[in-house]
Amino acid sequence: MHIPIDHILVFTSILFLIGLYGALSRRNAVGILISIEIMLNAVNVNFIAFSRSFASSPESGQIFVMFAIVLAAATAAVGLAIVLNIYRNQKTIYTDEIHLLKW
Amino acid sequence: MVLVMDFFISNKKLLGWISVLSVGAALIFAGTQTYPATGLFFNFFTIDFFAQFFRLLALTAVGLTILASFAFKKIPVSLHGEFYFLLLGFGVLLTVMGAATNLLMIFLAVESVSMTSYVLTGIQKFNKQSAEASLKYLLFGAVSSASMLFGMSLLFGATQSIDLLAIGSAFQSANSGMHAIGLVGLLFMLVGLGFKISIVPFHMWAPDVYQGAPTPVTALLTVAPKALGFAVIIRVLFYAFPHLASHWGNLLAVLSILTMTVGNIIAITQADIKRMLAYSSIAQAGYVLAGLAVPGVLGLRAVLIYLLAYLFTNLGAFFTVIAVERETDSNEVDAYDGLAQRNPFLALSMAVFLLSLAGIPPLAGFVGKVFIFMAVLKADAIVLAIAIALNSAVAAYYYFRIIRAMYLRTNKTVTPIQNPLSLQLTLITTFVFVLLIGIFPSHVIHLIEKALTQFPVF
Numbered sequence: 152m153h154i155p156i157d158h159i160l161v162f163t164s165i166l167f168l169i170g171l172y173g174a175l176s177r178r179n180a181v182g183i184l185i186s187i188e189i190m191l192n193a194v195n196v197n198f199i200a201f202s203r204s205f206a207s208s209p210e211s212g213q214i215f216v217m218f219a220i221v222l223a224a225a226t227a228a229v230g231l232a233i234v235l236n237i238y239r240n241q242k243t244i245y246t247d248e249i250h251l252l253k254w
Numbered sequence: 255m256v257l258v259m260d261f262f263i264s265n266k267k268l269l270g271w272i273s274v275l276s277v278g279a280a281l282i283f284a285g286t287q288t289y290p291a292t293g294l295f296f297n298f299f300t301i302d303f304f305a306q307f308f309r310l311l312a313l314t315a316v317g318l319t320i321l322a323s324f325a326f327k328k329i330p331v332s333l334h335g336e337f338y339f340l341l342l343g344f345g346v347l348l349t350v351m352g353a354a355t356n357l358l359m360i361f362l363a364v365e366s367v368s369m370t371s372y373v374l375t376g377i378q379k380f381n382k383q384s385a386e387a388s389l390k391y392l393l394f395g396a397v398s399s400a401s402m403l404f405g406m407s408l409l410f411g412a413t414q415s416i417d418l419l420a421i422g423s424a425f426q427s428a429n430s431g432m433h434a435i436g437l438v439g440l441l442f443m444l445v446g447l448g449f450k451i452s453i454v455p456f457h458m459w460a461p462d463v464y465q466g467a468p469t470p471v472t473a474l475l476t477v478a479p480k481a482l483g484f485a486v487i488i489r490v491l492f493y494a495f496p497h498l499a500s501h502w503g504n505l506l507a508v509l510s511i512l513t514m515t516v517g518n519i520i521a522i523t524q525a526d527i528k529r530m531l532a533y534s535s536i537a538q539a540g541y542v543l544a545g546l547a548v549p550g551v552l553g554l555r556a557v558l559i560y561l562l563a564y565l566f567t568n569l570g571a572f573f574t575v576i577a578v579e580r581e582t583d584s585n586e587v588d589a590y591d592g593l594a595q596r597n598p599f600l601a602l603s604m605a606v607f608l609l610s611l612a613g614i615p616p617l618a619g620f621v622g623k624v625f626i627f628m629a630v631l632k633a634d635a636i637v638l639a640i641a642i643a644l645n646s647a648v649a650a651y652y653y654f655r656i657i658r659a660m661y662l663r664t665n666k667t668v669t670p671i672q673n674p675l676s677l678q679l680t681l682i683t684t685f686v687f688v689l690l691i692g693i694f695p696s697h698v699i700h701l702i703e704k705a706l707t708q709f710p711v712f
Contacts, residue, residue, distance in 0.1 A: 156411075160411075160435075167400075167404055170400070171397070171400075171401075174393075174397050175397075180389060180393070183393055184393075184396070187396045187397060187400055190397070190400035190401075190404070191400050191403065193404065194400065194403045194404050194406075194407045197404070197407035197408070197411065198407045198410060200411075201407065201410055201411035201414075202410075205414065208414075208415075211358075211410075211415070211416050212410060212416075214358070215357075215358050215361075215406075215410070215416065218358060218361070218362060219361070219403060222361075222362065222365050222366070222369075225369060226365070226369060226396055226399070229369050229372055229373060229392070230372075230392050230396065233372060233373075233376055233385070233388050233389050233392050234389065236376060236379060236385045236388070237385045237386060237388075237389045239385075240380070240381075240382045240385045240386075241382060241385070241386070246389075246393070249386050249389065
């Protein structure tokens with residue numbers, strides 16, 4: 152079965168926007184990290200769809216996705232470590248309660 | 255390159271000196287290398303004089319920062335090994351960033367540089383401000399990386415390639431639908447990169463991060479990733495989209511005016527010197543952006559000169575902040591009252607750095623500003639030129655506030671401030687370079703013209 156590229160683009164755009172909305176509206180730092188993962192997954196689907204549908208060299212898109220997955224995992228690891236650190240320091244991970252630095 | 259480090263040496267001081275020496279060796283090696291522009295690893299990298307220039311820039315910043323951080327007491331001693339390692343890795347990643355000419359490499363380099371900076375920001379594990387700064391940096395940075403990546407995926411879809419030059423040629427022959435997708439992709443990418451160089455309206459993270467991070471890290475973050483971020487933007491725009499130059503030129507001009515105005519106006523009211531310098535560095539990014547807003551050789555040359563001048567000036571200013579923070583344990587502007595009596599050299603060098611940031615002759619910042627101004631006027635961008643002039647006047651106000659505090663006010667405590675050797679060394683180096691670039695700019699201009707010889711400018 153062949154899915155037209157437009158449909159996939161609409162799907163990934165919606166996915167990306169859901170992630171963006173989550174990242175901007177969530178109060179919980181871990182929730183924000185999860186939203187960011189959703190955004191990155193939208194990107195990955197995009198790459199795969201494009202490389203499948205018409206790229207002359209499909210492997211470059213696929214390799215890109217491999218790297219993106221690895222770096223997303225690394226970001227999540229670093230991110231959780233930082234969230235853990237902030238919890239140890241301030242006993243909260245709700246972003247609206249973390250406001251030592253402000254103008 | 256510098257890589258091998260022994261982490262089993264118990265004397266952390268020694269470890270630091272080894273790092274400095276290795277960066278120095280890499281600098282000499284990089285400085286003496288000359289060969290024609292070559293593509294490495296299937297053209298994923300391009301080593302040309304442009305990349306070379308940014309490599310020198312990045313290594314200098316990293317080396318001076320390591321040297322200055324010996325004097326910074328607030329990082330736990332048990333973490334010093336990791337700290338130096340991260341800084342060295344940071345240097346390597348920055349050089350990769352300057353040489354990347356491929357979407358994949360750009361993504362990898364930008365992302366790993368950001369990730370290293372999150373960790374560096376939070377290296378004071380038991381300090382609440384440092385932890386909070388790193389969390390904010392992480393959240394903003396990750397969202398911006400995601401949007402940059404989304405832009406890259408659209409560009410890839412529109413042009414079926416991830417090589418910048420191939421994207422450029424494919425983009426011109428693309429049909430209108432693909433053209434539109436590619437343009438949206440470019441916009442998303444610019445949003446992501448704009449976050450990294452903290453241009454308004456993507457600057458919200460910068461003051462918090464710069465204030466909360468350990469001072470040596472702040473010094474590095476305001477200089478090196480910013481300069482390399484500009485390098486990436488220059489590569490993307492000039493390699494892939496030269497035919498759209500007038501469009502992105504206008505866009506960048508608007509962003510540039512916004513950036514310098516917002517940065518300068520908010521900086522006036524700041525009471526914390528690190529925060530004030532943070533806003534000032536946002537404003538400085540606006541001036542650099544003005545050079546890019548008038549696409550062409552002149553603008554590009556101005557950008558590189560400005561970045562080099564800004565490197566030494568801003569590093570120097572933050573190193574002075576380290577020296578004062580060490581003694582007074584405060585970053586308030588009040589801590590600078592009567593500094594001229596407590597340590598005349600420190601006050602003099604701070605004054606020189608601030609005047610250079612304000613663009614007073616005969617200092618480095620003045621040379622940078624003159625070239626930016628010349629490029630803008632040559633391109634008949636009158637509005638932009640007026641904005642730069644007005645902003646320089648506003649900026650001078652808050653720089654002079656510090657200088658007044660140092661020379662005209664008196665402090666209750668008059669004990670002299672001692673400088674350790676390493677910090678003194680970095681201060682002298684930056685001081686000398688700020689003066690040298692200001693008085694003999696021809697050498698720098700020669701170097702930069704060489705850097706641009708292998709660059710495809712229209």
